[in-house]
Each structure stands twice: as structure tokens, then as C-alpha cells.
Amino acid sequence: MVAYGGENTWIRPGELLDEYRVGQYETRLSAKNVENSFRQLFGFPKILGSFKKEALLELKRRENVLSTLANQTTLARETRLLPKRERSRNGRRSSIWRDTSLAMGRFLGSRRGSWAPSRSRSRSKDELFYISENENDNEKTKRLKREMRGAQDDLNRLPVLEEVTEEAENDDEVDKELVDQAKKMIEVLNEKKNLRAAISKKEIKELEEVLERIEKKGWVRRLQEDYNEGQKLLARLRTYEKMRHEIMALTQPTISEIRSYQYPPKQVESVMRATYILLGEKPADISDWRALQALIGKLGAKSLKNRATKFDFDSLPKERAQKAHKLIKSMNVDEVRDVSNGAATFFVWSQAAIEPHLD
Secondary structure (H helix, E strand, O other): OOOOOOOOOEEOHHHHHHHHHHHHOOOOOOHHHHHHHHHHHHOOOOEEHHHHHHHHHHHHHHHHHHHHHHHHHHHHHHHHOOOHHHHEEOOEEOHHHHHHHHHHHHHOOOHHHOOOOOOOOOOOOOOOOOOOOOOOOOHHHHHHHHHHHHHHHOHHHHHHHHHHHHHHHOOOOOOHHHHHHHHHHHHHHHHHHHHHHHHHHOOHHHHHHHHHHHHHOOOOOOOHHHHHHHHHHHHHHHHHHHHHHHHHOOOHHHHHHHHHOOOOOHHHHHHHHHHHHHOOOOHHHHOOHHHHHHHHOOOHHHOHHHHHHOOOHHHOOHHHHHHHHHHHOOOOHHHHHOOOHHHHHHHHHHHHHHHHHOO
């Protein structure tokens, strides 16, 4: 049996929340919050034990966010209850209200602590930087602002923004603070472009490097949607890579042991049938154990080990995943390992392939 928290053990939201509570004593998080964090970061409603540390860190981060919001909401509520003369003096906001506004602004990632929309133009939720409108802007300033907005909508316009920003930097008619904002935007958008390229390539090392740079520069909130997508993909790729290593580590005697059963335990037969369904075999062609034995006995390019290590997890049709899931959904890895270590490896491999399709 594998102890709870082992690398190949699947951890469910309620189980991790129980462990988290032991250290926190009190928490605002619910099992649903934990499940949502699993799906957001790892792509699955449950995770392998090898990702437990990352998951616990994410729960602590979410706890801090909830605490910050609760404290600022309380402060704002108390401020509204103050007598009017204490809230405003000489037409200005009191310091306590101003501090609350600044704190909320910093939390929401807005510039200069201002979190209310502009009177002239509402801020889109997709904007990385807010660019104000001013009817007194000169033509060069208007052009720079136009290209800044355009580059946020279309990364292909980045080269034009870079060119216009360079011209504006040497022009006294354009406000230097706006130029600095444009240069910052270019830096962020280039990283966004790098992240999307890494997601498209699906290479672990490149994706890790881009995500780490975004974290170090403090741009996670600015690039939240792409960052979350990258984190989910990275978790999946790590899981798939781990599964490939597990399969590669299987010895031929272990696979031969699975094949040697004349009357296999139900767990072994179900796991191997699910495995071959995922690999593309038609259920009707593997309805009996002898057909599975013949497939398990193949060598070379058609061998089980070779097919499993080269399997493209991301191209798996949902219908095939659901058929395989029906065969193994009532089992757990410890139950399978009790009868066969080799079959347990293919059980975990199958679960990793199936999980993204269980919506």
C-alpha cells in the first residue's frame, strides 16, 4: 500500500483541505475553492501527490488574497460610517479613505491607486494598462496612445508601437511619463508573446522559464489569463512526462508478468483494456483476455511500452477517454498495485490521460 501523499497517489480537494487546516486552524477556503485551484493550476479536479507542495502554496496565496479583501472591505465599510465632517475636510477625502482607496488600487493592480473607471472611457477587463483620453492631447500623443491600445488588442502591432515609442522618446511634445508607460507595456507584451509561443510549443523547459520570469517581474496579475493557461499546461506536461518515465522504467519481465496471467484479476484485465482503448484499439477487438495478451506480447515499434511512451496525450478524443474511464473509475491505485505493480503503472498512466476529459 502507498501512504497518503505518495507521488503516484491522487489527492482530492477535501483531503488536501484537511491537511491545510491542520497548519492554518481556521480558513476561509472551502473544498470547492480547492477544486477550482486544482483546475486552474493543474487542469484536473484532483492532483498527483508529487504536486502537493505547489498546491499547498497556492492555497496559502488564495488565503492571503481573501484576508486582504476582507480587511479592506471592513475598513471601507467603517469609513463610510464615519460622520461626514470626519470623512471630508475642505472638500478633500480624509486620509483614512484615501489610504483605503490606494490599498484597493494596489490590490487590483491599477496605476496610482485609482481603481474607479475614467469618466471619459470605461476600462476593459482585458486591458493590461489603462490609457486615459484627453481632448487636449496633441497629434503625436494621440498616435502613441492609439498604438498602445492597438498593441494590447493585437500583438502583431507591437513592432509599430516600438517604433512610435522610440520616436516619442525623442520628442519634447510627448509626455515622458506616457513614454515610460509605453516602454513598460512593450516589455510586458513581449513577455506575453513569449508565453503564448511557449504554450504553442508545449516544451516544459521553455514554459518554465517564461512563467518564472513573469513571476519574478510581478506581472502575474497583468497576464493572469495567459499565465493560468501556461500553469495548467505546465502541470499537465509534467504529469505526462512523469508518466512516460514511469513507463520507460518498466522492465520486460514486469510486462511479461502481466501477459502471463491465464485468468487475470479483474483489476488487471480492466486496466489493460482501458490502456489499449486509450492507445486506439477498438473495444470490440479487445473484448477477451486472449486478444489483450496478443497485443501485450508484441515487440518493437508496436510494443506496449513503445506505444505508451510515444502516446500524444493532447490528441486523445474525449469519447475514447470516457470509454476507458468507465472501466477503471471504481478503482484506486493501491487496489491495483496490490495485485500487480505493472498494472498499477498503466492505471496511473491511464488516469493522467483521462482526467482532462472529465468535465
